[in-house]
Amino acid sequence: MYNEKVMDHFQNPRNAGEMLKPSGVGEVGNMKCGDIMKIFIKVENDHIVDINFLTFGCGAAIASSSVLTEMVKGKTLDEAMAVTNMDVANQLGGLPEAKLHCSNLAADALHKAIADYRSKNLSA
Amino acid sequence: MYNEKVMDHFQNPRNAGEMLKPSGVGEVGNMKCGDIMKIFIKVENDHIVDINFLTFGCGAAIASSSVLTEMVKGKTLDEAMAVTNMDVANQLGGLPEAKLHCSNLAADALHKAIADYRSKNLSA
Amino acid sequence: MKRIYLDHGATTPLHPEVLEAMLPYFGQVFGNPSSVHSFGREARRALDESREKTALALGAAPEEIIFTSGGTEANNLAIQGVAEALSARGRHLITSAVEHHAVLDTVKALGKRGYAVTLLPVDGCGMVNPGDLKQAIRDDTVLVSVMTANNEIGTVQPIEDLARICRERGVYFHTDAVQAIGNIPLNLKEWPVDLLSLSAHKFYGPKGVGALFVRRGTKLAKLAFGGGQERKMRPGTENLPGIVGLAKAIELAVTDIPARSTSMAALRDHLIASLMEQIEKVRLNGHPVQRLPGNVNVSVSYVEGESLLLDLDLKGIAASSGSACTSGSLEASHVLMACGLDHQTAHGSLRLTLGHGNTLEEVDYTVATLKESVARLRGMSSLYKSYRREVDKSRHAGEETICITKK
Amino acid sequence: MKRIYLDHGATTPLHPEVLEAMLPYFGQVFGNPSSVHSFGREARRALDESREKTALALGAAPEEIIFTSGGTEANNLAIQGVAEALSARGRHLITSAVEHHAVLDTVKALGKRGYAVTLLPVDGCGMVNPGDLKQAIRDDTVLVSVMTANNEIGTVQPIEDLARICRERGVYFHTDAVQAIGNIPLNLKEWPVDLLSLSAHKFYGPKGVGALFVRRGTKLAKLAFGGGQERKMRPGTENLPGIVGLAKAIELAVTDIPARSTSMAALRDHLIASLMEQIEKVRLNGHPVQRLPGNVNVSVSYVEGESLLLDLDLKGIAASSGSACTSGSLEASHVLMACGLDHQTAHGSLRLTLGHGNTLEEVDYTVATLKESVARLRGMSSLYKSYRREVDKSRHAGEETICITKK
Numbered sequence A, B: 001m002y003n004e005k006v007m008d009h010f011q012n013p014r015n016a017g018e019m020l021k022p023s024g025v026g027e028v029g030n031m032k033c034g035d036i037m038k039i040f041i042k043v044e045n046d047h048i049v050d051i052n053f054l055t056f057g058c059g060a061a062i063a064s065s066s067v068l069t070e071m072v073k074g075k076t077l078d079e080a081m082a083v084t085n086m087d088v089a090n091q092l093g094g095l096p097e098a099k100l101h102c103s104n105l106a107a108d109a110l111h112k113a114i115a116d117y118r119s120k121n122l123s124a
Numbered sequence C, D: 001m002k003r004i005y006l007d008h009g010a011t012t013p014l015h016p017e018v019l020e021a022m023l024p025y026f027g028q029v030f031g032n033p034s035s036v037h038s039f040g041r042e043a044r045r046a047l048d049e050s051r052e053k054t055a056l057a058l059g060a061a062p063e064e065i066i067f068t069s070g071g072t073e074a075n076n077l078a079i080q081g082v083a084e085a086l087s088a089r090g091r092h093l094i095t096s097a098v099e100h101h102a103v104l105d106t107v108k109a110l111g112k113r114g115y116a117v118t119l120l121p122v123d124g125c126g127m128v129n130p131g132d133l134k135q136a137i138r139d140d141t142v143l144v145s146v147m148t149a150n151n152e153i154g155t156v157q158p159i160e161d162l163a164r165i166c167r168e169r170g171v172y173f174h175t176d177a178v179q180a181i182g183n184i185p186l187n188l189k190e191w192p193v194d195l196l197s198l199s200a201h202k203f204y205g206p207k208g209v210g211a212l213f214v215r216r217g218t219k220l221a222k223l224a225f226g227g228g229q230e231r232k233m234r235p236g237t238e239n240l241p242g243i244v245g246l247a248k249a250i251e252l253a254v255t256d257i258p259a260r261s262t263s264m265a266a267l268r269d270h271l272i273a274s275l276m277e278q279i280e281k282v283r284l285n286g287h288p289v290q291r292l293p294g295n296v297n298v299s300v301s302y303v304e305g306e307s308l309l310l311d312l313d314l315k316g317i318a319a320s321s322g323s324a325c326t327s328g329s330l331e332a333s334h335v336l337m338a339c340g341l342d343h344q345t346a347h348g349s350l351r352l353t354l355g356h357g358n359t360l361e362e363v364d365y366t367v368a369t370l371k372e373s374v375a376r377l378r379g380m381s382s383l384y385k386s387y388r389r390e391v392d393k394s395r396h397a398g399e400e401t402i403c404i405t406k407k
C-alpha cells in the first residue's frame, strides 16, 4: 500500500514528540477523519531552528508529519510557508489516492504554527 | 439424463419399422415440438396381433414408442385404449421432467390407430 | 472406450499451464486483495498483474477491465448497466436475433421494463447487415449489442463496421465476444467497441470467471451493491485463483491465433466436406467462410438432433445440438429459426465444435459413427420413409442446401 | 519471518481436503453440466451431489440451494429478488444498522428506487432488539434482513426470535450468514428463515462461490438473464470446481462445531483478557458473550487503527481494522458508530479474527507486539499526551469500558 520511504518515516519518525516551550503551535484535523496533527516550532532569527510533531493518525499521517519536519528544519518562515501538502506527498514519493486529502495535512499544521508564532510576535 | 431402460429401448427399439398392410394407423406430434410418431396396428379378433412404429424424435420419443409396442401387443383393443402416456413413462422407469409432455405421446398415437381401425370397421 | 470431445463451444478443458498458474492462489497466497497486510498485498499484486495481462491481450488499459463471474454476468452488467446509466437519455436498445440468451433475454427483460427493443434480422448464414443497423438506430437509442461470433453456428459478424456505425451516431456498442476470444484476432485499440464480454472457460480457462471490458469514460450503472471492489462496479471478494487463471488463459489464447486457427479451420473444413459427401441430405448451417475455425453446424434431414447426440454419446463422442445452456428447452434453436430454417431442419441440427486437442482420426471416426447413426435413425423415421417414397416416385434430386440469403 | 494470520474474518486459507476435492474438476471432469453427453453428465452428477451436500449441512432440501458467485451476489439476489417479486404487495424493507455493505447498500439502493427502508438500531454491544423489529413491521413490509453474525464485532443476533416474528407476521426473513457458517450451529429445519446467504471463502472454501438458500415456495425474481441454470434463478455456466469446493468446505465446517468453537472461544477469551490486562485503555467492542468464537474487536484509545495494523504487519501479523471490503473508505466503521462509539474510539479499532490454525503462542506474541506498538504510537499521539496530563492532574481512574447498552 505505502512505498518504502513512507514506511521508513512511519517506522522511524523524525522529530516526533512534544516541545516544551515552542515559539508556535499549530493543530489540524478532526476526529471524523481520524487524523489529528500538531506541529511545534522553535523560531530564531526568522528561521525554524527546531520542530516537533505529535500525530494521532494513520501511516500516511505519521509519515507526512515526519517528512515535513525534515523538509523545513533550518528554513526561513517564508520558505516554510511556501511548502504545500502536495510537496510533502511528493517528498514521500507519493501517497495512495485515498490518503491524499485526509491524511496529508502536515503543511497545514505547520502554516498554523507559523501563524501562531507570528501572531504572538506581531507586537514585539 | 435417461435411465438404462430408456437407453435400452432407444438403442434396441422393438417393433420399429413400417407395416405394409395395417388394420389401423395413428400419427401424432408436430414439427414445432420436433417429435412425430406413427403407430401401425394389425388387429385380429379385437386383439392387437402385431404393431410397428416409425418415429422422428428424441431419445424419449423413440423409447416411448418402442416400449408401448411391447406393452400392448396381444392386448384387446379396449385394454390398449386404457394405456395412458403416463403408463408408458412409468413402464420406462420415468422420463426427465422436460420430456414428459412433448415426447411422451406414444399412447396418443396408439389410440388414434385404434380409432382409425374402428372407424374403418364400423360398418362391417 | 476412448472418448472424443467435440463440444468446445459448450466448454473447454483447462489448459495445464492455467491450472499451474492458479494453484499458488489455492495455497500460500490466500489473502483478501482488500486487506492492507502482507497476505492482502500479495493477493492484490496478483490481481493487478492479472488485470494488466488481460488488458494487454485485448489491447485495453487495465482500468478498463472488470472481472465478473462469467460471460452471463458480463453481458448483464453491460446491458442492464448501460440501460440504467443512460435511461434519462433514451430507452431504445438494439440487438440481433441470434444472440446468446444472456444478451437476448436481458434485452427482452428490459423490454418489459419500458425499454423499446429492436431485434436485427440475420440472413440465411446468420449475418447481421450493417445497413439494417444504420436504419434501426433512433435518436433515443442508447446501446447496440451484437455478438462477435455465434455460439451455435459460428458466424462471425462484421463487428468493426457495426461498431463504427454506432460510434458515428454516438451510441454505445457492446459485443459478446465469449466465443471469439482465442479464435479470431481482436484488438480494442482498433475496434471502436465500448463494451466487450468474455468468459474464461470458453478459452481453456476456469469456469465461473469472466470479464467485461468497459472503455474509459463509458457510463455504466452497477447491478449489485456491496464492497468497493473492481473500481466500485462489481462488489464481492475477488475470485483470485479464477482471475489469475483467466489472465493466463487469455495470454495463451491470443498467442499465435492466425497459425492455430488456420490449422483448426482446415480440420473443420475436412469435417464439413466429409459429412456432406458421406451422408445424404446434410445442410451446413451458418456462414461458409465467416465462421469460427472450430465450428461445424449441420442439419441432418429426417432425424432429430438429440437422438443423434445420444448415438454419438454411446460411442464416446461428445457433441451438441444448439446451445448447451438451453438444453432444458424443447423449442428449436432461435438462431436456426432466425436463419430461416423450418422447424424440422432446425430440430435435426448437430453442432460439432473442435478444440486444439482434436485430431484427424477423431474427426474421421466421428463421421463414420454419424453415418451409421443417421442410417439407423432414418430407418425408424416416418419422415425419411415419406421422403424416400417421393424420391423413388419422381427421381427428383432434392433442392440445393447451401446457405441461402433471405433477402 | 514467521507470519501470523489473524484475519479470518476477511478470508480463510483453503482447506487442503477442499482443494483435493476440487482438483478433478480442473482436470478430467471438465464438462458443462448442461450438456447431454457423458462429459456433461459427470459434471451434472458432481453438481447434484454438491447441492445435496450443501443442503444437508444446512438442514435444507437440495432444490432450495442456489449457487452464486459469493456472499455479495447471494445478498443482492435475496434482497433485490424479493423486493422485485413482491413489489406489488408492498415496498417496505427492514434491515439493521450493522449489516455488511452487501446488504446495507442494496437496501439503500432500493430506497432510492422508491422503497421505504427502516434501519433497526443496535445496542452498545451491536445487538438488534426483537421488540424493535416487532414495532417496525408494517402492513407493506415485504422483507426483513438481519445478519446472523457481524463481520466486524462478531455479535451473534437472536435470529430464531427475529425470524419467528417475521413468520408470524407473514413477512419474508433473510439472514446474511456469511460469517456464521462453521462457527455457530444453524439448522434451517428449525429456524423459520426464508432466505440465507453464505460465501465459501469464509469457511476454508474457495473464493468466488457462495450460495443462497431459498425456502420452497418463496417468491424471488432473478437479477440476471441467460441460460436456465440453477432452477432458472441464476444463469451462467456453473463454477463447478468452486461449487464442489463449497460443498466439501461446508461439510467440513459443520462437523463438530460445538467442540471446535469452544476451544476457539477459549483462545479468543485469553486474547481479550491479555489485551485488557496488558494495555491500558482498551475497550472490547461487540458482545461479551453472544459473539463469534474467533472474533476479537477492541478499540485502543489515543491511537489510530491503521497505524496499529502497519506495526503488526511489520512484525508479520495480519489483522484488520473494520471490514476489509471497505478498506478503501476513510469513514469510521458504520458498525462501531451504530454501537454508539465516538469517532476517536471507532478509528482506534482493531479486529483480530482467529482461525483453526492459530495457537496460544501466536496469540501471546501478538499481544506482546501490540503492546510495544501501542506504546510507540501513543508516544507520538497528541491525544494520549492530553489524556496523560488529565490523569496526572486528577488521578482519575477513567470510565468503565465494558459494553454499555444504549437504552
Ligand SMILES: Cc1ncc(COP(=O)(O)O)c(C=O)c1O
Pocket (backbone or CB within 6 Å): C009, C069, C070, C071, C072, C073, C075, C100, C102, C147, C149, C150, C151, C176, C178, C179, C199, C201, C208, C210, C325, D235, D236, D237, D238
Ligand atoms: C456467445 C455466448 N455468450 C455468453 C455465454 C455465457 O457464458 P457463461 O456461461 O460463461 O456465463 C456463452 C456460453 O454459454 C456464449 O456462448
Ligand SMILES: Cc1ncc(COP(=O)(O)O)c(C=O)c1O
Pocket (backbone or CB within 6 Å): C235, C236, C237, C238, D009, D069, D070, D071, D072, D073, D075, D100, D102, D147, D149, D150, D151, D176, D178, D179, D199, D201, D208, D210, D325
Ligand atoms: C457478513 C458478510 N456479508 C457478506 C460478505 C460478502 O461476501 P463476499 O465478499 O464473498 O461476496 C462478507 C465478506 O466480506 C461478510 O463478512
